[in-house]
Amino acid sequence: MVALTEKTALGRARAKSLDAVVRLNLWNARLTDLSILRQMPNLEVLSLSVNNVDSLKDIASCTKLRELYVRKNNVQSLDELQHLRTLLCLRVLWLSENPCAEDDDYRLKTIQMLPQLHFLDNVAIEDEEREDASSAALNDSQLSSSGFGAGSNQTDGRLPQPVAAASSQATIASSKENHVLSAVLTLLNTxxxxxxxxxxxxxxxxxxxxxxxxxxxxxxxxxxxxxxxxxxxxxxxxxxxxxxxxxxxxx
Structure with a gap:
């Protein structure tokens, strides 16, 4: 295990303290442990490409982060993107050449999970892609609320009336929540x-x-x-x- 140390971070960033680090280039440093990032609340640009990073959890503390470059690492699952959802300033993400990027719907799922992004893997995110991601999220929500998602035990394709009514209400509520979320994100982008x-x-x-x-x-x-x-x-x-x-x- 190779951990990022305070000495290395300050030397690379040419800063006097961790909270003064704004830009940090750690390209090809063979890093696996990024826990010290939790002490860098003002970090805005982070390059971690060509390392051995397998988790993004320590980046969640960098709430001012605008750009993240983490290609050519060992991030296995797109679930790791959950750690970036609260980073409202994040606009640029480069995640290609990780195992998770081999997912057939990698780009769609990433845009769906991180709607605040403007660039993914050095390619601008188009409005059509955002619409596709939103539609996919709504469809997933409808399947889940109707009981036909993974793990469903339905055998004849029909729902009992009370369950069907509850499912319909859940779908409507989910749709409203998606519209509210979209409006809030539009406001935040300004x-x-x-x-x-x-x-x-x-x-x-x-x-x-x-x-x-x-x-x-x-x-x-x-x-x-x-x-x-x-x-x-x-x-x-x-x-x-x-x-x-x-x-x-x-x-």
Missing amino acids: LDVDSLQTVVMKAQNQLETTQRLSSGVGTATKDVGALLRPTPATGVNANSQVVSSRAVDTD
């Missing part, structure tokens, strides 16, 4: 890094508040409304932020 951090903190506070309330539906609704009010920001269009630093990943 914000800059500082504003996104503010949203993350407010969302965390709201979650804690909601969990403490036993019957505070009205209060929670008002808080969500406050959360979604426009936050003063520079208003940079995320689509225009094409990353020139992709050159750090060339070999």
Whole structure:
């Protein structure tokens, strides 16, 4: 096991402390242990290509990350992308030449799991791809809620009436949730890094508040409304932020 050390990180980044590291190039360092990344909250660009990394869990703490290059590693499953879902600033991901990229629906599933991305494997994500990913997510949700997904025990293709009614309600609720999620992500894409951090903190506070309330539906609704009010920001269009630093990943 080869662990990333503080000395190596500071030397590569030419920084005086871990919280001052913004860009870090660790290309071809034979790394397997990235736990020290949890001490780099301000990291924005990370190149890990050509290493032996098999998990992305330690990257989840880098909430300001905009670009991640992790091609030619040992990431086995697309489930590892779950660790990147909370990285709302992430726009560029290069994951090709990992075992997980051999999945037949690799690109579709990645876009589905990480809708905040603008580039995947150095290729811009098109609107049509986003629509396909959203449709696939909705279809998966409908199959799951109707009881015909994996593990279904139905034998004659028909659902009992109470189950069918519940399934229909679940499908409608799922569709509404997808529309809400799409609207929220569209809003987030208009914000800059500082504003996104503010949203993350407010969302965390709201979650804690909601969990403490036993019957505070009205209060929670008002808080969500406050959360979604426009936050003063520079208003940079995320689509225009094409990353020139992709050159750090060339070999």
